[in-house]
Amino acid sequence: MEAVVLNKSDVTSWVRGLLASYRVVGPTSAAEGVVHYTPLAEDGPVVLDGLRPIRSPKEHFIPATETLLAFHGTAKAISLEAPPAPTRETVILGVRSCDARALTRLDDVFLKRKETDSLYGNRRKTTRLVGLACESPSWGCFCTSVGGSPAASEGLDLLFTDLGDRYHIAILSEAGRELIAGAGFAAATDADASAAKAQHAAAVDRMPPFFDAKAVAEKVEWDAPVWMHYAKRCLACGACSFLCPTCHCFDIQDDATADGGVRFRCWDTCQFGDFTRMGAGHNPRQTQKERVRQRVSHKFKYLVEEFGRQGCTGCGRCVEACPVNIDLRQVLHDVEGAKR
Amino acid sequence: MSNLEVTIRETAARLLREGQVAVVLGYEAGSVPFRTAPAFIERAEDAGRLVWNRFCTNNLAVYLPKLKGAGRIALLAKGCDARSAVTLIQEHQILRDQVVILGIPCDGMVDADRLATSGESLFGVAIAPGADGSLTVASGDGQRTLSAADILQERCRLCEHNTPAIADGLLGEPAPRMPGAAEPFAAVAELERLSPAERQAFWHAQLDRCLRCYACREACPACYCRSCFADKAAPRWLSKANAADENWMFHAVRAFHLAGRCVGCGECERACPMDIPISKLNRMLDREVRERFGYVAGLDPAAVPPLGTFRPDDRDPGKHEG
Numbered sequence: 001m002e003a004v005v006l007n008k009s010d011v012t013s014w015v016r017g018l019l020a021s022y023r024v025v026g027p028t029s030a031a032e033g034v035v036h037y038t039p040l041a042e043d044g045p046v047v048l049d050g051l052r053p054i055r056s057p058k059e060h061f062i063p064a065t066e067t068l069l070a071f072h073g074t075a076k077a078i079s080l081e082a083p084p085a086p087t088r089e090t091v092i093l094g095v096r097s098c099d100a101r102a103l104t105r106l107d108d109v110f111l112k113r114k115e116t117d118s119l120y121g122n123r124r125k126t127t128r129l130v131g132l133a134c135e136s137p138s139w140g141c142f143c144t145s146v147g148g149s150p151a152a153s154e155g156l157d158l159l160f161t162d163l164g165d166r167y168h169i170a171i172l173s174e175a176g177r178e179l180i181a182g183a184g185f186a187a188a189t190d191a192d193a194s195a196a197k198a199q200h201a202a203a204v205d206r207m208p209p210f211f212d213a214k215a216v217a218e219k220v221e222w223d224a225p226v227w228m229h230y231a232k233r234c235l236a237c238g239a240c241s242f243l244c245p246t247c248h249c250f251d252i253q254d255d256a257t258a259d260g261g262v263r264f265r266c267w268d269t270c271q272f273g274d275f276t277r278m279g280a281g282h283n284p285r286q287t288q289k290e291r292v293r294q295r296v297s298h299k300f301k302y303l304v305e306e307f308g309r310q311g312c313t314g315c316g317r318c319v320e321a322c323p324v325n326i327d328l329r330q331v332l333h334d335v336e337g338a339k340r
Numbered sequence: 341m342s343n344l345e346v347t348i349r350e351t352a353a354r355l356l357r358e359g360q361v362a363v364v365l366g367y368e369a370g371s372v373p374f375r376t377a378p379a380f381i382e383r384a385e386d387a388g389r390l391v392w393n394r395f396c397t398n399n400l401a402v403y404l405p406k407l408k409g410a411g412r413i414a415l416l417a418k419g420c421d422a423r424s425a426v427t428l429i430q431e432h433q434i435l436r437d438q439v440v441i442l443g444i445p446c447d448g449m450v451d452a453d454r455l456a457t458s459g460e461s462l463f464g465v466a467i468a469p470g471a472d473g474s475l476t477v478a479s480g481d482g483q484r485t486l487s488a489a490d491i492l493q494e495r496c497r498l499c500e501h502n503t504p505a506i507a508d509g510l511l512g513e514p515a516p517r518m519p520g521a522a523e524p525f526a527a528v529a530e531l532e533r534l535s536p537a538e539r540q541a542f543w544h545a546q547l548d549r550c551l552r553c554y555a556c557r558e559a560c561p562a563c564y565c566r567s568c569f570a571d572k573a574a575p576r577w578l579s580k581a582n583a584a585d586e587n588w589m590f591h592a593v594r595a596f597h598l599a600g601r602c603v604g605c606g607e608c609e610r611a612c613p614m615d616i617p618i619s620k621l622n623r624m625l626d627r628e629v630r631e632r633f634g635y636v637a638g639l640d641p642a643a644v645p646p647l648g649t650f651r652p653d654d655r656d657p658g659k660h661e662g
Contacts, residue, residue: 034549034615050459054613064551064582139372139462206463206480233378235402238553239613253580266580267551274571319371323559323611324378324398327371 002171004185005163005192014183015046018091022128025060026093027053037092048094049162051138052315056099056245057092061106061123064242065266068119068252072260083119090127091179098143098315100129100155102245108307109248128175131156133200137207140316142329145209148313151200161196168196210329211336213300213310219335220301222293226334231289233324234271240318240326241269246299246311249275270294296331342469344444345392347511348416351442353387355414361440362411365403367396373467374452378403390416393469394488397449399605401425401561405433413439418446420495422504423603423638424561430641431601431648433564443507445515448496450475450488489519495606495619498524505639524604528623543588549614550587552580556618557594559611562601569593595621600629600647603638 006014018024024040027047035047036055047053070081107124110117133151134141143149153159157176161168168188171177188196241247251268255261268275271291277283285291303311312328319327352364368379368389376395380403381387400415401424407413413434415425422441428434455477456462468476469488476485496502498520504510520526531539554570557563569577570590577593579586602622609619629635632655633646646654 036549051461065580136461137463139465141463232380233403235555235558235611237555237558237611238551239555239611242551242553243613251580255579255581264581266582268580269553272554272571317613321555321613323555323607325370325375326377327375330371 001193003188003193003196004169004171004180005166005188006160006169006180006183006185007166011046011048011167014180015040015093016042017183018179021089022091023088024091024093025057037094040093046093048132048160048167051136052096052098052134052141052317053094054317055243056102056315056317057095057129058099058102058106058245060090060092060127061103061120062248062250062267065264066119068263068265070260070262071256074259085122086126088126090123091130092127093130094132094160095129095156096134096315097131097150097152097154097156097159098141098148098313099245100131101148101152101313102315103129104155105246105303105307105309105311105313106248108303108309109311112307128157128179129155130176130179131159133159133161133196134203135162135199136203138316138320140319140327140329141207141314142210142316142319143314144204144207145211145329145332146213146310146312146314149200150203150207161199163192163195163199166192168192170196211332213332215336216300216332217304217310220297221335224335226331227289227293227296229334230326230331231287231292234288234292234326235324236271236273236288236291237323238267238269238271239321239323240328241271241295242267243317243321244312245315245317246313270298292326296328296335300332300335342392344512345390348392348442348444349387349390351509351511352381352390352414352416353384355440356381356384356387360412361414363407364390364414364416364442365400365407366390366416367392367398367400370395372462373465374450374455374462392444394448394450394475395452397493397607397610399424399559399561399607401428402559402607404428404439404561405564408434412437415439415441416444417441417504417507418444418449419499419501419504420446420603420605421561422506423501424605426506426638426641427562427601427603427645428564430643430645436641441504441507443504443510445503445510445512446496446499447473447515448489448492448499448502448518450491451493454491455486493606493610494527495604495609498527499604500524501639506641525623525627528620528627531620531624543591544584546616547587547591548584550582550591550616551614552582552587552590553613555611555613556591556608559607560598561605561607562598562603563594591618591621595625598622599625600633600635600645601637602626 025037026040027035028038029035029047035053037057067083072079110120153172157173159170249268250265252265254263276285299311355361364381366379367376369391370376374395378398378400399421401421422443425441429436465477465479473488474485475488499518500521502518503514578589606619635646
C-alpha cells in the first residue's frame with residue numbers, strides 16, 4: 001500500500017493548506033472536554049490524539065435538524081425554496097475507523113434502496129474522510145466484535161497512524177491522494193510501515209471479541225426474555241440513538257407562521273414512546289420491551305437481512321452513554337447465549 | 341464483601357421471603373467495574389445479586405411510578421433517593437404504605453470519569469475497593485490507588501442529607517456529614533457572580549450542544565409526567581428542531597417545573613451524554629425556594645410543597661420587591 005509520512009510539527013501548515021480549497025472539519029475540544037467534530041478555523045487547534053470523540057461525525061451528514069424546504073406566502077400564492085446545496089467540498093479529519101464504517105452503513109439506508117436521499121448523498125459526494133487509527137479503545141468499544149478493527153480502512157480516503165513524532169499516512173483513494181498532492185510528504189519507509197502495522201496489531205490484541213455477530217443475527221428472537229430484562233431498567237431516553245453513528249431515524253415537522261415557514265427533519269429514536277404513535281392514537285410498540293427489541297433487532301437482524309451487514313460498527317458510544325448501564329455488548333452476549 | 345452489602349442482601353431476602361414486598365429495587369454488578377445496574381429482585385434466592393459500592397449512583401426512585409401496580413416495593417435508598425421518594429409520596433405518585441424505604445447511609449458516589457486521567461482509557465480495568473475507602477484501579481499499563489473521597493461526584497460532595505432523612509429502617513450507622521454540606525450553593529456561586537447577559541451567554545453555549553435526547557428528564561424521579569410539555573404535538577409548546585433557543589426553552593421550563601421539588605440528586609447531569617451542567621439550574625431555583633418559602637424539598641411526606649399551594653402571605657416579588 002502506498003504511504004507517506006507527515007511530521008507532527010507540519011500538521012498545522014498542512015491543514016492551513018487544505019483550508020484554502022476545502023471546508024475542513026475536525027475533532028475539537030468544546031466546553032467540559034466534550035470532543036466533537038466542528039469546522040476548523042484558520043488558526044484553530046486540531047485534536048488528533050486521545051480517545052475516540054464522544055460525538056461522531058454523523059451530524060455532518062445527517063444534521064440533528066435539517067431544513068428540507070422553506071415556504072413563503074399564503075395558500076393562493078405559495079412558493080417553495082429548496083435548501084442550499086453544499087458549495088465547498090469538505091474534508092473531515094481524525095475520523096475513527098468505526099465512524100467511517102458507520103457511514104457506509106448509512107449509505108446502505110440512504111443510497112442503496114429504491115429511493116435515495118439527495119441531501120445525504122450530496123454531502124457524501126462532497127466530503128473526504130481522513131482517518132486516524134485508534135491506539136487504545138475507549139471503555140465501551142467493541143469494533144472487533146462486529147467485523148471492524150481500530151485501524152480498518154473501509155470508507156476512508158487516508159488513514160493516519162500515530163508514530164510518535166510523525167504520522168504514517170496510508171493512501172486509500174484518489175480523493176485521498178489529492179489531499180496530500182504537492183505537500184511534499186516523504187514516502188514512508190519499510191520501518192514506518194512495520195511500525196504502523198505493529199501498532200494496528202497491538203490495538204486489535206487489546207480488544208478480544210465480546211460476542212459472535214454472525215451467531216447473534218441468527219439468534220435475535222421476537223419473544224426472547226432478554227428484551228424484558230433490559231427494558232425493565234431502560235429509561236426510554238435517546239442518548240444511545242443520538243450518539244450512535246448509524247442510527248438514522250428522523251421525524252419531519254413544520255415550523256410555520258401565517259405567511260411561511262420551514263419543513264425540517266430532526267433526529268428521532270425508536271426508544272421514544274411517541275416514535276410509533278399513530279395520528280389516531282394507536283401505538284404498535286406499546287412498551288419499552290418492544291422498543292428495546294426494535295433497536296437491537298434493527299441493527300443486528302433486519303439490516304443484516306437487507307444489506308448483509310450489521311447496522312453497528314462497535315464504536316461503543318451507546319455503552320458509555322447509557323445512564324442505566326445497558327451495555328450492548330452484554331445484551332448481544334445474552335442474545336447469542338439465549339440467556340435471561 | 342462489605343458488611344453493608346451483606347445486610348442489604350439479607351434484608352432483601354427476608355422481605356421477599358416473608359412476602360412483605362413484591363420487589364426489591366437495588367443495584368447489581370454492572371458490565372464494567374465502575375458501573376452498577378438497577379436491579380429488580382423478585383425472589384429471595386436472587387437477593388445475592390445485590391451489590392453495594394461507590395458506583396451505586398442511580399436514583400432508583402425513578403422506577404417507583406413506573407412500577408405502579410407491581411405490589412409493595414422495597415427501595416434501596418441513599419439520602420437523595422429517599423428524598424425523591426418523599427416527593428413522590430407527597431405528589432401521590434406512590435402511596436406511603438406501598439413503599440418500604442431501606443435507608444442506606446451514603447459516603448458519596450464516585451465520579452467514574454475521574455478514575456482516568458485525561459485521555460486515558462478505562463477499557464478492561466479492574467477496580468479493587470479497600471477498607472479505607474480507597475479504590476485501586478488496575479489496567480495493563482499498571483495500577484494506582486485513589487481515595488474515593490477525592491473523586492466524588494460534585495452533588496455528593498455538597499450533599500446535605502447523605503444519611504436518609506426518612507427511612508423504614510436504616511441499614512447501617514449514620515454516615516458522617518459530607519465535606520461540602522455546609523455550602524451546598526458553592527456550585528452556583530460562580531454563575532451568580534455573572535451579569536444576566538453573561539449568564540445567558542453561558543447557558544447558550546452549554547445548551548448549544550444539547551442533543552435533546554431527554555436523558556436528563558428520563559433519569560429524573562420528579563419528571564414522571566406521562567406526557568411532557570416538550571413532547572406535546574397539539575398544542576406544540578416546543579419545536580422539535582434542535583436549536584439553542586429551543587433547547588434553552590426546554591431546560592428552563594423543566595427547571596421551573598422542578599422548583600421546590602428537585603432534591604439535587606444530580607441524575608440529570610450524570611445522565612447527560614454531553615456533560616451539560618444542567619443541575620446548576622435546579623440548584624439556583626432550590627436556593628430561591630428556600631429563601632422565599634423556607635422550604636427544602638423531600639424531607640417531610642406530610643409537608644405541602646410551596647409551588648403546589650397558595651398562601652395569602654406568600655411573598656410576591658412583583659408587589660414587595662419591585
